[in-house]
Amino acid sequence: MTGSVDQTGAGRGASSAEVRQRLLEIAAHMVREQGAPALSARKLAAAAGTSTMAVYTHFGGMPGLVRAxxxxxxxxxxxxxxxxxxxxxxxxxxxxxxxxxxxxxxxxxxxxxxxxxxxxxxxxxxxxxxxxxxxxxxxxxxxxxxxxxxxxxxxxxxxxxxxxxxxxxxxxxxxxxxxxxxxxxxxxxxxxxxxxxxxxxxxxxxxxxxxxxxxxxx
Amino acid sequence: MTGSVDQTGAGRGASSAEVRQRLLEIAAHMVREQGAPALSARKLAAAAGTSTMAVYTHFGGMPGLVRAxxxxxxxxxxxxxxxxxxxxxxxxxxxxxxxxxxxxxxxxxxxxxxxxxxxxxxxxxxxxxxxxxxxxxxxxxxxxxxxxxxxxxxxxxxxxxxxxxxxxxxxxxxxxxxxxxxxxxxxxxxxxxxxxxxxxxxxxxxxxxxxxxxxxxx
DNA sequence: GTCCCATCCATAACGCCGTTATGTTCGGAC
DNA sequence: GTCCGAACATAACGGCGTTATGGATGGGAC
Structure with missing residues (x-):
């Protein structure tokens, strides 16, 4: 199940890498402005105008987002x-x-x-x-x-x-x-x-x- | 049993101060053995054989317990x-x-x-x-x-x-x-x-x- | 052009969390 | 005996991370 596609291939309208970067920026902003406990998958998804699933497709979960x-x-x-x-x-x-x-x-x-x-x-x-x-x-x-x-x-x-x-x-x-x-x-x-x-x-x-x-x- | 019951004057069976000390000891044990994220009001209450309300009567909530x-x-x-x-x-x-x-x-x-x-x-x-x-x-x-x-x-x-x-x-x-x-x-x-x-x-x-x-x- | 299918994400549910509202049960004061 | 108030049980509420499911989309093979 090694989708060869990888770095570029996937995605539609807004490229996959763009959404990933956008999530990271918003998450960093939330942590910087409101402190670490204020960051949650739900609030992040709402701020990014998406659903919590985006966190899982791009980072595998909240720990992955934190690592990034x-x-x-x-x-x-x-x-x-x-x-x-x-x-x-x-x-x-x-x-x-x-x-x-x-x-x-x-x-x-x-x-x-x-x-x-x-x-x-x-x-x-x-x-x-x-x-x-x-x-x-x-x-x-x-x-x-x-x-x-x-x-x-x-x-x-x-x-x-x-x-x-x-x-x-x-x-x-x-x-x-x-x-x-x-x-x-x-x-x-x-x-x-x-x-x-x-x-x-x-x-x-x-x-x-x-x-x-x-x-x-x- | 209660005996002196001292300053608080409250409580029954096991004195109030005893329950408070017991909760603190169990909480410290949970943090030491399983890490900070493993501590929760529910698990603490279960381990102490009481309900989560004990945390609120004695510490006003989880932040109060952490401060103690x-x-x-x-x-x-x-x-x-x-x-x-x-x-x-x-x-x-x-x-x-x-x-x-x-x-x-x-x-x-x-x-x-x-x-x-x-x-x-x-x-x-x-x-x-x-x-x-x-x-x-x-x-x-x-x-x-x-x-x-x-x-x-x-x-x-x-x-x-x-x-x-x-x-x-x-x-x-x-x-x-x-x-x-x-x-x-x-x-x-x-x-x-x-x-x-x-x-x-x-x-x-x-x-x-x-x-x-x-x-x-x- | 057509089909195929991997990818991305919306929706809804599960189990956990801290917290709160409400009721019950006692010990001690009178 | 009566009553009061502290201590706790029970159950519910909203929020959390996570997962299962299904629909939409768009690139690659032909």
Whole structure:
């Protein structure tokens, strides 16, 4: 039953891929505007002017639609971080990448929570293959670290390990910020995020800078 | 039997507080064993041998039950971290506290995700008052930092800010670990968690230790 | 041009969910 | 004994994801 047709062949009036894309966009909009619990197959179908069956023909069900949203979310995160310009100051590039990463999460907070397995969005959890789509974004960070080492700014180390440490700190702040737990302190961006990233980077540098860091911005 | 019946003065056979506690325990057990989505008022009532109305008389609904579970989860996290012995080595105390915090999250991962606003568990999100119940646990970390400064091991700084940085890094790792995203690297405990905490601590110390850290355990 | 049939989707139903309205059953106060 | 009110059973309502069924459509084979 392997319908050869596949990518182009099927469909009528509005092509199959168009309906699929339309459903994804509307679903993302609903999550962004009204939060993850507001997304349902029925409301989505109503907003798209179709029936719930469209979700099943294109995504196999709500979990499939969520997986497609997650993949798209990671693709955009990757784009966003990849758009950070590469300068001759690898450390500043890392700071800019952190700012871009955080800005992306803030622009679509509920999608970020869905991407990282929280906010289960109904029932089904993410599978292994849903997680590896985030690898591109992680590779991006590894390359920043490798550039820092090649430029002699960072000590030689396993780029994956160092990138994971950087990502862990950043993800921790983003999550605490999105869930509002970071409000236990005032002015968290200047007292927590940038000092934390600065402390980490300084420990990774070959020649740690001045012990009292000027809080760097952006 | 009822005996004292204490403050409420209500109830019959099994006292009101007993039923309430029983529902909480069974709900926590269901979340721990079968994940957050497996918890429902109907299944909980069936497991407790009562009707769904018990959830409403005692908690006002499922969101109220979730809030009670979150409060209990923070209370136990506080207990667990507070049980870390205070020695004359504040830095080692902080490492032990991190290990205890992580162990607590690993022992009940789904509850940890619910506590931190992820895994919305049905619908309702956490309110402000649900979040401040975590303040006790945060105060605990602040005290560790203050001890480190008083002992001359850590540089003088705002204990709240420093504690938040430490918490951010730790929470980030715990979340990435629970969602399995940290599997992008091998041996994450030794290549990410402890090096990250070590790098942060070393930047906070008055006299940074040897540049190449022996990876500390436990 | 004609036929064929895979594809897409509308409709309706099933079982689950949280929640609510209503009635019943008690323990304790008087 | 009488009464009150808290605690719970029962049943219903609307919404959810999902599935079964059938009708419409349009491209490919001939």
């Amino acid at each position: 949203m997650v993949a798209e979310g990671f693709r955009r995160l990757f784009e966003r971080v990849a758009a950070v310009p590469v300068t001759d100051d690898p450390l500043q590039d890392l700071r800019n990448a952190a700012a871009a990463y955080r800005a992306h999460a803030q622009a679509d907070p509920d999608l970020y929570m869905v991407m990282f397995g929280s906010a289960t969005l109904g029932d089904h959890r993410l599978h292994r293959e849903d997680r590896i789509v985030g690898l591109d974004a992680f590779e991006q960070i590894k390359q920043f670290m490798q550039r820092g080492m090649a430029a002699g700014a960072l000590r030689e180390a396993d780029p994956a390990a160092v990138a994971a440490q950087w990502w862990t700190a950043l993800h921790g702040f983003v999550m605490l910020e999105l869930t509002k737990f970071i409000d236990v302190v005032d002015d968290a961006e200047d007292t927590v995020l940038w000092p934390l990233m600065d402390h980490l980077l300084r420990s990774l540098m070959v020649t740690p800078g001045p012990p009292e860091p000027g809080v760097f911005r952006q | 579970m979150v409060a209990e989860g923070f209370r136990r996290l506080f207990e667990r971290v507070a049980a870390v012995p205070v020695t004359d080595d504040p830095l080692q105390d902080l490492r032990n506290a991190a290990a205890a915090y992580r162990a607590h999250a690993q022992a009940d991962p789904d509850l940890y995700m619910v506590m931190f606003g992820s895994a919305t568990l049905g619908d309702h999100r956490l309110h402000r008052e649900d979040r401040i119940v975590g303040l006790d646990a945060f105060e605990q970390i602040k005290q560790f930092m203050q001890r480190g400064m008083a002992a001359g091991a850590l540089r003088e700084a705002d204990p709240a800010a420093v504690a938040a940085q430490w918490w951010t890094a730790l929470h980030g790792f715990v979340m990435l670990e629970l969602t399995k995203f940290i599997d992008v690297v091998d041996d994450a405990e030794d290549t990410v968690l402890w090096p990250l905490m070590d790098h942060l601590l070393r930047s906070l110390m008055v006299t940074p230790g040897p540049p190449e850290p022996g990876v500390f355990r436990q």
